[in-house]
Amino acid sequence: MNKPKVIVTRKWPATVESRLQALYDVQLNESDVPMTADELKIALQTADALLPTVTDPITADILSVPNKRAKIIGNFGVGYNNIDIAAAKREGLVVTNTPHVLTDCTADIAMLLLLMSARRGSEGDRLVRNQQWTGWRPTHMLGQKVTGKTLGLIGFGRIAQAVARKAHHGFGMKIICTAPHAPVPDVLQEFQATYYATADEVLAKADFISLHCPGGVATKHLINEQRLKLMKPSAHLINTARGDVVDSKALIKALKECWIAGAGLDVFEGEPNIDPGFLELDNVALLPHLGSATEETRVAMGNRVLDNIAAFFAGEEPGDRVA
Numbered sequence: 001m002n003k004p005k006v007i008v009t010r011k012w013p014a015t016v017e018s019r020l021q022a023l024y025d026v027q028l029n030e031s032d033v034p035m036t037a038d039e040l041k042i043a044l045q046t047a048d049a050l051l052p053t054v055t056d057p058i059t060a061d062i063l064s065v066p067n068k069r070a071k072i073i074g075n076f077g078v079g080y081n082n083i084d085i086a087a088a089k090r091e092g093l094v095v096t097n098t099p100h101v102l103t104d105c106t107a108d109i110a111m112l113l114l115l116m117s118a119r120r121g122s123e124g125d126r127l128v129r130n131q132q133w134t135g136w137r138p139t140h141m142l143g144q145k146v147t148g149k150t151l152g153l154i155g156f157g158r159i160a161q162a163v164a165r166k167a168h169h170g171f172g173m174k175i176i177c178t179a180p181h182a183p184v185p186d187v188l189q190e191f192q193a194t195y196y197a198t199a200d201e202v203l204a205k206a207d208f209i210s211l212h213c214p215g216g217v218a219t220k221h222l223i224n225e226q227r228l229k230l231m232k233p234s235a236h237l238i239n240t241a242r243g244d245v246v247d248s249k250a251l252i253k254a255l256k257e258c259w260i261a262g263a264g265l266d267v268f269e270g271e272p273n274i275d276p277g278f279l280e281l282d283n284v285a286l287l288p289h290l291g292s293a294t295e296e297t298r299v300a301m302g303n304r305v306l307d308n309i310a311a312f313f314a315g316e317e318p319g320d321r322v323a
């Protein structure tokens with residue numbers, strides 16, 4: 001029997017690409033140049049499975065290309081707001097993602113940004129590199145203590161809970177959270193967390209806010225000018241979720257005018273293009289979407305995609321089906 005044909009849109013870790021080559025008739029992307037919309041359409045017409053990632057927009061237009069051969073889209077990423085899920089369903093395509101395996105590494109990046117923002121890590125690094133450091137002194141570069149402070153989580157899924165675990169058990173932080181549905185009491189109990197029905201309550205009470213909601217229309221600009229004004233002037237905003245959850249212009253204004261003390265961002269509206277307003281500010285730590293970027297996690301994400309398509313081709317339900 002012929003091996004199923006699969007097309008991978010970007011370069012993957014070598015061990016996972018080798019597994020793909022052993023199992024499938026695979027088209028890899030050695031150059032790692034993003035595929036165009038036309039190339040993605042052809043991929044859907046010529047392969048049994050398309051394996052995109054979170055930076056490939058799989059739009060309704062692409063999905064509605066006629067004469068499709070593909071039956072499954074195995075997204076390399078836990079977030080799948082790059083895919084028009086309603087259109088995929090209409091077209092009868094199965095869609096899977098890669099949950100669980102990136103939870104801890106993404107939570108680590110949220111903690112890293114939280115610490116960088118509180119303790120002025122980026123600013124200090126720049127000072128040393130620019131040879132502007134004149135020596136230790138009692139009032140130099142004072143940041144804010146993290147231990148014992150209140151962390152507000154917007155969204156309380158797997159990654160938020162991993163952040164809560166690290167922050168509560170590691171840094172003695174008090175955890176407050178909000179989510180569309182109240183978590184079960186046992187989950188809250190693990191971190192002695194308090195649930196609030198609205199983001200506004202959490203924003204007003206926390207010393208640090210960390211965003212953990214999915215991207216997409218429902219959460220676009222959830223953090224806007226009005227909500228930033230609810231935060232304490234000493235508070236910090238951390239975003240490892242999706243860039244468009246935060247209104248960038250409003251955040252730049254908030255940081256410039258000191259409505260809040262700082263921010264740590266791993267994701268951006270329209271990334272990799274960053275609003276130049278951020279680059280002029282000292283009180284924001286900026287990372288290039290590193291949430292899941294460890295060797296172990298990226299290999300595990302690839303293997304998770306392989307497990308999903310293997311189940312599909314065996315006629316079984318893929319473990320991580322989202323459509």
Ligand code: DGY
Nearest residue numbers: 054077078079291292
């Ligand atoms: C995801 O998987 O959704 C992240 O943004 C990249 O790991």
